[in-house]
Amino acid sequence: MVVTFEPQDYLSEKAKSRSQSHFAVLDPETAPPGFKPHPSPISFHFGKPNEGFFPIEQIDLTLADFPFQNYLKSGITNGSLESLLNVKGRSDAYGQNQYTETNAEWEKVYRRGSGSDNKAKIPKKGASKDLIDLADGLQYSEYRGYPQLLNFTKQFIKRLHNPGYEEWDTFMCQGASDGLLKIADVLFNEGDIVLVEEFTFPPVLGQIAALGAIAVPVKADLSTKAGNDGIDVDYLSNLLESWGDVYPQYKGAKIKAFYTIPTGQNPTGFTQSDETRTRVYELAKKYDFLILEDDPYGYISLPPYSAPERALSLDQFLTIDEYLASHLAPSYLRYDTEGRVLRVETFSKVFAPGLRLGFVVAHKKFLNAMGKFQLLRPPSGTSQLIFQNTVEKLGGVDGFINWILKVRETYVHRKNLLYHHIKESDAYKKKYVDIIDPLAGMFMSVLIRIPKDEDQEKKMGLLTWKLIAHGINAVPGIKMASDKSFSKDNANFFRLTFAAAENDAEILEGAKRFTNGVEDFFNNDLNY
Ligand SMILES: Cc1ncc(COP(=O)(O)O)c(C=O)c1O
Incomplete structure (x- = not known):
């Protein structure tokens, strides 16, 4: 039997029942015979305030050339870093990368993509066609997003991921959370099964549950052995093969989708290999489910840990071609030949989360269904105009890729710094902790080697309080378990992020507090 993929078959009952009409618009089908539209009608129907009422005449943007540029200019690689890094005999290495206008190598990287000046003016009216002016951007907008952004996101996806079928499109939303909410709404009926990674982004679990669908965990492999990418595909395959035996209570239920964060996974930090993605996509075809790819971190690709010798390594600063050819992990879109993958993107991690802006890439039929849900809920016009301009x-x-490369480079440094200082700690040397080296994103998970015969859950709970007392807040794995009883013996890790720190010194102080806290806990016979 040949199964032809038809997006319509996956829509929720709610999505199928929605119509897409606006109360202010008449259906042309109902016009009386002989009706002739006026060539230049006056709009008395939509409640759109004329832009003359808007209290802003112009917005001036001043753009950054580089993340943390003020530190760079005053020398992020200042003398204190050497002592913080505690690496002997390398004093000259740090000074070399200080940004100065006379350092030609730095200048090239620093200015790449910045253009001749860093000022942009957003006028009330009359912006060129690729820009959004205030008359448009502060107005009610098309529910799918502004055409300029739809065009940008389409070109962006083509350049970076290029889906393997024709009928895909993009659709703006208020960040990934909103995209996921709208996807969940148009897909899940009560009783549908959604496979999720054992440890995952909890708000999505809430959305699944709110619709009466059921999240079922796929086992995570948290070992630090070379080549492990965090997801146990054999487990997934066996689970699907023997579904009714493993979950007799869900026998016959529709497995609708697998929700995955494949690159720089939150919380574990793992990135799925090409082979894993191929196998998962094949399973999706065989067992006929969709893949919901949530990828906020994928653009921040990170090379394997290497000891930080200086603040930012110019020799690791990639060209766009290098980045695309051998650093950026492939999206599931690359494997998709029929529209089985719904990808959620966000500008929260590579632009700014306060914009509340992102987009969904999916088969047009899924986007049409989402459109009916989004009719009066498009993302903010202000966010779209700031982003686009x-x-x-x-x-x-x-x-934009050049900006991402600058963000990425800064994260590469931060990761190496945090990793290095955990690795150099006594807690690491005494094998109390092990580190999952993230190959993308902003999270590093540190495994706590609590002896097997101990109550892992109880000890992790105590250690969490110990760390707080040492002045370090980190997320214990169990807090991100999709099913706490399923994961109670597999959750002995903390998620640390190297994104929020103000500077290098804060990362180093955090690493010190964390590892001291762990050591203190072990020295105290695993008690608070
Ligand atoms: C996996 C994952 N999905 C979605 C989000 C939410 O992103 P947004 O800010 O775009 O809503 C996050 C943010 O932390 C995340 O880690």
Whole structure:
């Protein structure tokens, strides 16, 4: 039997029942015979305030050339870093990378994509076609998002992931959380099964549960052995093969989707290999489920840990071609030949979360269903106009990739710094902790080697309080378990992020507090 993929078959009852009409618009089908529309009608129907009522005449943007540019200019690689790094005999290495206008190598990287100046003006009216002016951007907008952004996101996806079928499109939303909410709404009926990673982003679990669907965990492999990418595909395959035996209570239920964070996974930090993605996609075809790919961190690709010798390594600063060819992990879109993958993107991690802006990439039929849900809930026009006018100033798709490379480079340094100082700690040397080296994103999970015969859950709970007392807040794995009883013996890790720190010194102080706290806990016979 040949199964032809039809998106319509996966829609929830709610999604199927929605119509897409606006109360202010008449259906042309109902016009009387002989009706002739007026060539230049006056709009008395939509409640759109004329832009003359808007209290802003112009917005001036001043863009950053580089993340933390003020530190760079005053020398992020200042003398204190050497002592913080505690690496002997390398004093000259740090000074070399200090940004100065006379350092030609730095200048090239620093200015890449910044253009001749870093100012952009957003006028009330009359912006060129790729920009959004205030008359448009502060107005009610098209529910799918502004055409300029739809065009940008489409070009961006083509350049970076290029889906393997024709009928895909993009659709703006208020960040990934909102995209996921709208996807869940149009897909899940009560009783549908959604496979999720054992440890995952908890708000999505709430959305699944709110619709009466059931999240079922897929086992995570948290070992630090080379080549492990965190997801146990054999487990997934066996689970699907013997579904009714493993979950007799869900026998016959529709397995609708697998929700996955494949790159720089939250919380574990793992990145699925090419082979894993191929196998998972094949399973999706065989067992006929969708893949919901949530990928906020994928653009922040990180090389395997290497000891930080200086603040930012110019030799690791990639060209766009290098980045695309051998650093960026492939999206599931690359494997998709029929529209089985719904990908959620966000600008929260590579632009700013306060924009509440992201987009969904999926088969047009899924986006149409989402459109009916989104009719009066498009993302903020202000966010869209700030984003669009900024990326155009940066130089469009490639300009934005250049900005991402700058963000990425800064994260590479931060990861290496945090990893290094945990690795150099006594807690590591005494094998109390082990580190999952993240190959993307902003999270590093540190495994706590609590002896097997101990109550892992209880000891992790105590250690969490110990760490708080040492002045370090980290997320214990169990807090991100999709099913706490399923994971009670597998959750002995903490998720640390190297994103929020103000500077290097804070990362190093955090690593010190964390490892001291762990050591203190072990020295005290695993008691508070
Ligand atoms: C896996 C995952 N999905 C979604 C989000 C939410 O992203 P947004 O800010 O775009 O809503 C996050 C943010 O932390 C996340 O880690």
